[in-house]
Amino acid sequence: MTDKLADWTRGAEAIVYQSCGACGAVQYFHRRFCATCGAPDPMEKRASGTATVYATSLVCRAATPETRAHVPYNIVLVDAAEGFRMMAHGDSDLAIGDKVTVSYRPFAGRLVPYFEKT
Amino acid sequence: MSFITGVGLTSYGKHEGSSSLDLMSKAAELAIADAGLKRSEIDGILCGYSTVSPHIMLATVFAEHFGIQPSYAHAVQVGGATGLAMTMLAHHLVDAGVAKHVLVVGGENRLTGQSRDASIQALAQVGHPDYEVTLGPTIPAYYGLVASRYMHEYGVTQEDLAEFAVLMRAHALTHPGAQFHEPITVADVMASKPVAMPLKLLDCCPVSDGGAAFVISRERTGATGIRVRGCAQAHTHQHVTAAPALSELGAEIAIARAKAASGVAISDVRCAAVYDSFTITLAMLLEDLGLAGRGEAAARVRAGHFGREGAMPLNTHGGLLSYGHCGVGGAMAHLVETHLQMTERAGPRQVRDASVALLHGDGGVLSSHVSMFLERVR
Numbered sequence: 001m002t003d004k005l006a007d008w009t010r011g012a013e014a015i016v017y018q019s020c021g022a023c024g025a026v027q028y029f030h031r032r033f034c035a036t037c038g039a040p041d042p043m044e045k046r047a048s049g050t051a052t053v054y055a056t057s058l059v060c061r062a063a064t065p066e067t068r069a070h071v072p073y074n075i076v077l078v079d080a081a082e083g084f085r086m087m088a089h090g091d092s093d094l095a096i097g098d099k100v101t102v103s104y105r106p107f108a109g110r111l112v113p114y115f116e117k118t
Numbered sequence: 119m120s121f122i123t124g125v126g127l128t129s130y131g132k133h134e135g136s137s138s139l140d141l142m143s144k145a146a147e148l149a150i151a152d153a154g155l156k157r158s159e160i161d162g163i164l165c166g167y168s169t170v171s172p173h174i175m176l177a178t179v180f181a182e183h184f185g186i187q188p189s190y191a192h193a194v195q196v197g198g199a200t201g202l203a204m205t206m207l208a209h210h211l212v213d214a215g216v217a218k219h220v221l222v223v224g225g226e227n228r229l230t231g232q233s234r235d236a237s238i239q240a241l242a243q244v245g246h247p248d249y250e251v252t253l254g255p256t257i258p259a260y261y262g263l264v265a266s267r268y269m270h271e272y273g274v275t276q277e278d279l280a281e282f283a284v285l286m287r288a289h290a291l292t293h294p295g296a297q298f299h300e301p302i303t304v305a306d307v308m309a310s311k312p313v314a315m316p317l318k319l320l321d322c323c324p325v326s327d328g329g330a331a332f333v334i335s336r337e338r339t340g341a342t343g344i345r346v347r348g349c350a351q352a353h354t355h356q357h358v359t360a361a362p363a364l365s366e367l368g369a370e371i372a373i374a375r376a377k378a379a380s381g382v383a384i385s386d387v388r389c390a391a392v393y394d395s396f397t398i399t400l401a402m403l404l405e406d407l408g409l410a411g412r413g414e415a416a417a418r419v420r421a422g423h424f425g426r427e428g429a430m431p432l433n434t435h436g437g438l439l440s441y442g443h444c445g446v447g448g449a450m451a452h453l454v455e456t457h458l459q460m461t462e463r464a465g466p467r468q469v470r471d472a473s474v475a476l477l478h479g480d481g482g483v484l485s486s487h488v489s490m491f492l493e494r495v496r
Contacts, residue, residue, distance in 0.1 A: 009248045028359065029249055055270075057262030059254065060312040063238035067254035075259045075314075077267075077359065087250050087359050096270045112253055 004030060005044045008113050013104045015049060015113060017084050018042035028084040049102035051078035051115065053094050054085060066108040073107070078115055090115040120209040122344045122492065123219070123335040124153025127454040129295035130328035130442025134230050138168035139183050141225030141329030145447070146184060149331035154339045155219060162190040162217030164204040166224035166446025169240045170231035180223065190217050197244065197481025198393055200224065201330070201450035202349070202488035208334035209346040218336050224446030225329025237325045244482050246357045255314075258322055258396065260358045260483040262314035265398035269316065271364055272405075276316050278416030279397040280307035283320045283439055285419050286394060289426070290436025292467050297326050297442035307397075321397040326442030330450035332457070342496055344460050347474075348380020349490035358483040368487035369406035369478065376489035384408045387491070388471045389459055390430055391452035393480040394437040403478055404432075407489070431469040434459060449479050460494045 006012035019026050022039035029035075034042045055077040062068040076090040078100060089112050090100065100115035126148025128141060136144075142165065150157060163186070165177045173179050177191040190211065196203040201224055208220035228237055238256050245251045245260065268274060284304055290296035302320060310319040334346070352368035352375065355361050377383065390409060394400035404415040409430060410423075418424060424432035435441045435455035438448050458464040459472035477490045 009252065029246060029357075055263040055267040057255075057259045057266060057317075058312070058315040059256060059259050059262075060314065061238075061256065061258070062254060063235045063242065063256055064254075070254065072312075073254065075253060075255050075263065077263055085359055087246075087253055087255070089253060096266065108252075108254055110252060 005046060008104060008111055011111060013111065015047040015080070015086065015102065016044055017047055017080070017082060019045055026083045028086050045082070047080050047082050050118065051080045051100050051102070053090070053096050053098045053100055054079050055096065056090065056094055058092055070107055076115060088113040088115055091117065119336070120212045120346045121335050121338045122332050122346065122453070122457055123339040124149045124151070124155065124333040125454040125457040126152060126331040127295065127451055128329045130326040130444055130451070131297040132230055133227060133327040136227050136327060138171045138226045138231070139180060141227060141327060141447070142180055142223045142331070143184055145225055145329035145331035146221055146223045149221065149333050153219070153333040153335065155333060157184070157186050160186050160219050160221045160333070161188050162208065162211055162220035163188045164208055164220060164222045165193050166200040166204065167193060167195050168226045169237065169445060170227055196486045198395060198449055199479035199481035199486045199488045200446045201453060202477060202479035202490055203351065205332065205334060205346070205453065206349045206351065206488055206490065209349060212334055212336040220334045221331060222334060223329070223331040224450050226445040226447060227327045228444050229325050229327045231327070234325055244356070246359065250357060250359060258314035258317050261396045261398055262317045263358055264484060265316050268364060268398060268402055272413035274401065274413055274416065276308065277304055279316070279321055279401060280304040281416045281419040282394065282397040282400045283307045285424060286433060286437040286439035289434050290440035293435045293441060296436045296440055297324055298440045317396055317398065323395050323438035323443040323448070326444040326448070328442055328444035328447050330447040330454055332450070332453060338495070342461050342494060344457055345493050345495050347382055347491040347493045348376055349488065350375030350379050352487045353485065356482055356485050361484065367406060367484050369403050369480065369484070372487035372489040373407050373478070376491060380491045382474065382491040386474050387430070387476045388473050389456065389469055389475050390432045391456045391475065391477045392432060393449050393478055394433060394439050395443065395480070397439070399480060400437070402484070403480060407476065407478055426467060426469055434464065434467045434469060453477060456492060460492065
């Protein structure tokens with residue numbers, strides 16, 4: 001089993017994904033196996049942080065005091081260059097199809113991936 | 119074979135002082151009476167969940183509270199698809215001879231039992247705890263993402279989406295039990311407060327108190343039988359991050375399986391009841407189900423196609439968008455309304471022909487789907 005690399009969900013400035021040595025599938029949600037073929041111990045890899053915008057939604061009504069302080073914030077789904085999709089934050093004027101690059105910004109007491117046009 | 123022999127529905131909106139069990143009991147009582155049965159004749163119970171009063175054994179909590187000792191009981195959790203999923207299970211249970219009369223019940227004091235923030239926060243937890251919820255999305259944001267992509271791929275506009283809110287409100291005006299009774303226009307929807315763009319307040323269903331119930335039986339109990347002709351499910355993902363392409367979503371898979379299970383074609387359908395948590399949900403599902411061409415559902419709304427007098431009356435009670443949404447009971451109101459239409463008891467809302475109906479439910483973020491065909495047998 002490859003050690004889990006630290007990523008933004010654990011406070012590090014990194015996006016980590018997994019790549020299956022058996023079938024070649026990539027996955028973003030960490031598991032101890034490949035969800036495509038079931039093979040154990042997919043490889044942990046750091047992503048380049050470049051991606052294409054797939055969808056956006058500007059949140060104007062938040063439900064907790066911590067998130068309300070950031071309103072409005074743009075939730076985006078991006079397709080990473082490595083072939084997986086992920087949710088993140090991004091500039092409010094991002095459009096579907098924009099090429100974007102990641103940085104990291106504080107949000108509600110943690111660090112989150114934030115995409116801006118490349 | 120199975121029949122929906124009775125239905126019960128409370129008004130939706132505020133039921134100050136009523137618990138989830140109170141609302142479930144009220145709806146259950148109505149449904150059992152509607153079926154012409156006694157409580158003691160109910161030998162199966164399926165119930166949903168309550169976010170206000172979570173319990174690991176809600177079905178038996180309800181059974182004890184209601185005063186029945188069924189031979190089959192448990193809760194079911196498939197988000198917004200729970201009501202139809204329970205109906206599908208009840209159909210198979212009575213068909214297999216496990217039970218004779220299954221009570222399907224859902225109800226929740228979601229509006230007055232907790233704050234709106236608490237409701238929004240509870241529902242956002244359908245997201246991935248590490249990779250999504252930490253980013254502060256809400257349910258409207260999950261659907262807002264889907265909406266942005268759908269609009270991009272199929273040229274749908276915000277004004278198009280607004281048409282669905284206006285239609286559901288127009289239908290709610292004719293139902294005394296609906297949460298909203300003020301007419302709205304496309305301009306009102308467009309001017310309503312932004313929630314999670316492109317979705318604005320009037321693109322979103324409200325939070326409601328309410329309860330709904332049905333009895334599913336092996337034999338009909340009245341002169342008119344409302345038979346479950348066939349049903350099917352599809353579950354493609356849980357989280358929006360892991361959703362397949364728009365052209366591969368579960369609604370298309372579920373409806374194809376339901377058609378195969380029932381032998382019913384869309385051209386046989388006379389009225390429809392389709393999940394409408396947001397305007398985008400309804401627009402997409404109508405097109406996925408084949409009730410409108412891709413990108414054409416809004417034009418059909420404008421042409422009156424889905425109105426009470428139209429060729430395909432849709433959600434004639436006002437749907438989740440305007441009758442209200444109390445959780446599991448929310449989309450069960452669609453089936454109650456369909457039953458009233460099919461048994462010609464819908465009063466001023468009655469449509470011309472409700473002999474064959476299509477129902478569709480969606481749970482999660484277009485994650486779980488149930489399609490069902492009902493037919494009237496005399």
